[in-house]
Amino acid sequence: MAFGMIRAQKLKSFFSLIGAFIGVTFLIGVVTIVNGMDRYMKDDFAGKLFGINTFTLRFRPFVNVGQEPSREQRREWNRRPRLKIADYEFLASQLDPSYLVGVESMNQVEAAVGTKRSRSIEARGVTESYFRIRKIDIAEGRVFAQPEVEHGSNVVVIGSEVADKFFKGVDPVGRTIRVADFPYRIIGVAASQGKVFGQSLDKFVIAPYTSQIKRVVNPHNVVDGIIVKAQDIAGMNAARADVESLMRARRHLKPSQPDNFHFETSDDVLSFWANISRILYTVLPALVGISLVVGGIVIMNIMLMAVSERTREIGIRKSLGARRRDILRQFLVEATALSTFGAALGIVAGIALAYLIKATTPMPATVSLGWIVVAVFLGVGVGVISGVYPASRASRLDPVAALRFE
Amino acid sequence: MNENHVLIRTVGLTREYTMGVEVVRALRGVDLEIRRNEYVAIMGPSGSGKSTFMNLIGCLDTPTGGQYWLNGNEVSKMSDDELARIRNREIGFVFQTFNLLPRATSAHNVELPLIYAGVGTKERRDRAAAALESVGLGDRMLHKPSELSGGQRQRVAIARALVTEPSIILADEPTGNLDSQTSEEIMKVFADLNDRAGQTIVMVTHEHDIAAHAKRVVTLHDGVISSDRAQAA
Numbered sequence: 001m002a003f004g005m006i007r008a009q010k011l012k013s014f015f016s017l018i019g020a021f022i023g024v025t026f027l028i029g030v031v032t033i034v035n036g037m038d039r040y041m042k043d044d045f046a047g048k049l050f051g052i053n054t055f056t057l058r059f060r061p062f063v064n065v066g067q068e069p070s071r072e073q074r075r076e077w078n079r080r081p082r083l084k085i086a087d088y089e090f091l092a093s094q095l096d097p098s099y100l101v102g103v104e105s106m107n108q109v110e111a112a113v114g115t116k117r118s119r120s121i122e123a124r125g126v127t128e129s130y131f132r133i134r135k136i137d138i139a140e141g142r143v144f145a146q147p148e149v150e151h152g153s154n155v156v157v158i159g160s161e162v163a164d165k166f167f168k169g170v171d172p173v174g175r176t177i178r179v180a181d182f183p184y185r186i187i188g189v190a191a192s193q194g195k196v197f198g199q200s201l202d203k204f205v206i207a208p209y210t211s212q213i214k215r216v217v218n219p220h221n222v223v224d225g226i227i228v229k230a231q232d233i234a235g236m237n238a239a240r241a242d243v244e245s246l247m248r249a250r251r252h253l254k255p256s257q258p259d260n261f262h263f264e265t266s267d268d269v270l271s272f273w274a275n276i277s278r279i280l281y282t283v284l285p286a287l288v289g290i291s292l293v294v295g296g297i298v299i300m301n302i303m304l305m306a307v308s309e310r311t312r313e314i315g316i317r318k319s320l321g322a323r324r325r326d327i328l329r330q331f332l333v334e335a336t337a338l339s340t341f342g343a344a345l346g347i348v349a350g351i352a353l354a355y356l357i358k359a360t361t362p363m364p365a366t367v368s369l370g371w372i373v374v375a376v377f378l379g380v381g382v383g384v385i386s387g388v389y390p391a392s393r394a395s396r397l398d399p400v401a402a403l404r405f406e
Numbered sequence: 407m408n409e410n411h412v413l414i415r416t417v418g419l420t421r422e423y424t425m426g427v428e429v430v431r432a433l434r435g436v437d438l439e440i441r442r443n444e445y446v447a448i449m450g451p452s453g454s455g456k457s458t459f460m461n462l463i464g465c466l467d468t469p470t471g472g473q474y475w476l477n478g479n480e481v482s483k484m485s486d487d488e489l490a491r492i493r494n495r496e497i498g499f500v501f502q503t504f505n506l507l508p509r510a511t512s513a514h515n516v517e518l519p520l521i522y523a524g525v526g527t528k529e530r531r532d533r534a535a536a537a538l539e540s541v542g543l544g545d546r547m548l549h550k551p552s553e554l555s556g557g558q559r560q561r562v563a564i565a566r567a568l569v570t571e572p573s574i575i576l577a578d579e580p581t582g583n584l585d586s587q588t589s590e591e592i593m594k595v596f597a598d599l600n601d602r603a604g605q606t607i608v609m610v611t612h613e614h615d616i617a618a619h620a621k622r623v624v625t626l627h628d629g630v631i632s633s634d635r636a637q638a639a
Contacts, residue, residue, distance in 0.1 A: 316505045319466060320566070321494020321522040323487045399466045403505065 013338055016302040019295035019386070020342030020379040021349070027288040027378065028350025031371040033357060034280050036364035041273040045196055050266035051134055053236045056104070056225040057091075057243055058262045059083050080260045081251070082222045085209070088127075091226060094246055099239050100229040102129040103209050105217040109180040111205060113166040118203075121162060123179050125209035125217045131157070133229045136206075141173035141188030144208055152210035157188040161202035179205050180216040198362030225264070236265075292378055296386035303335060303390035314394050315402025324395040331391030332384060339383020343376050350375070413573055413606055414440040414463055418472035420629075421458050432458040434629035435472065440574075445600040445607045447620035452612065455629040457578070460610045464497055464576045465489045477573050494522050498567025502579035504559045506551040506566075512538060513547040516566045523570060537565040541595060557588035564595055568605075575599070577609040581616055593619045 060077035092101045111121040131143045193201035207213035230236040358365040421433040432455045450456040461467040474482045506515045516534040541561040581589035599605040625633040
């Protein structure tokens, strides 16, 4: 009965459907994106950039997440001593051998092969353990080994994008690449690391930190970071505590003095993201709420219009024995059917929207079943709630007046 | 339930409307008894209160004063839902403007009161088909009102009124929108119903030649009964 009416009043049905549709589309679209970001931050971003169960000892924070540092903070950071190769050697000799320890220094430099050049290549000077710590797999050739690090051999492992750029169609292994005007022999090509927010992770050349690369990445004997990877979180925390006490002792810090070095972990970024997503999830219900309220008002108005247009029909039904609750039910079923259909379309459109955004921008998207359920309930709930008033108006119509209505 | 069972009994029935500050007394005390198998025409000029009276005995409206018993139940004290139930079980309406649902088929229109009576789908179909058959529209079941002539539409409305096997058929100017030939056809349907099935019929009309088909004519004037006489049909 209700569906017949819905089919008959296509335009009006369409508009009341829109009411639920917009809210649900919006909710699903945003949630899918936020969810995707969440998944992405936890699974890919943190893992790729920072490594799992890994921390990096730096003289000061390298990536700034969250608040902008104060001027005093900045000044204090600048007074700090830099980390030296000697610090690395000291820590590597003192720490439990189950930990992987390495160094990492980097700089943006120009690289060239023949007449082709590229400015924005990231040159890294590292220890041989770096590849295992950062989980950089080799697609062709090999990584460098300890003897090459000890001898300061000028060999490099290049990122897949560097390989594509300079060696289209030829095997780069064994060839020469000039990094900051110094030649290196390519011994390996890394497997692609993919992208983070649209930024390629494959535009690098990695050389032993003892090679000529040391001239371009950092002042003499200085390293950007000392990286320690443990088997698990507990190991990482233990290693971190060890490094802290070793460094404090080495730098003769009094108990009252704070650390003059910094630990960087994926937690920093993840907690920053957790803040953002918490804000998003607080603001989101309000925004969705507004769109659903607007949708509800649209549905209510259209239902009121439908009730007044169908006054005579209501009169006829009442004369044939329809009780209040029969009329109420009829209108509520209509409102529910429309909003359910609207919500269903909204879910499809929301997911489509999210994936469209995913396809056209670096934003990720992940569909969440839980939120789909929430959206359905919200959409249908809005339909029912905004249908109640018009339906009860309809059910209370006086049959005599309703039958006389033209 | 014998032949002379009183179906409708009103005692001092009044109905007043408040129009702004003015009180309109549409019915000023109507005493009337209608028995089973009667065929009664209620006549009167416009403003005589016949429509108000018809709404009251049709349980679409409740009286301001007086009592009304329908088939032994006192209707004047009933709640909305009880009135709806009485309309569904006891009364079959036939209106001047047919009052069919325009988008529904004949069969569906006839089924409608059975839906509200809680009758199952299968039985509903069968009874609707039988009712349409009985008014000679067995071949028009799936037509919509717009695809039917005026006379056919009114016959669908009669089938709808009959399908619940009500105590009385209440017809409000049933021929008001029909030409004279079609009106005669509808009157024949009513006469058949009354003669053969013993269906009680109360018909409101202002046309004398239509009222002439009834076996008793009650005339209202200024909200009271001015004459009540039997006649040969």
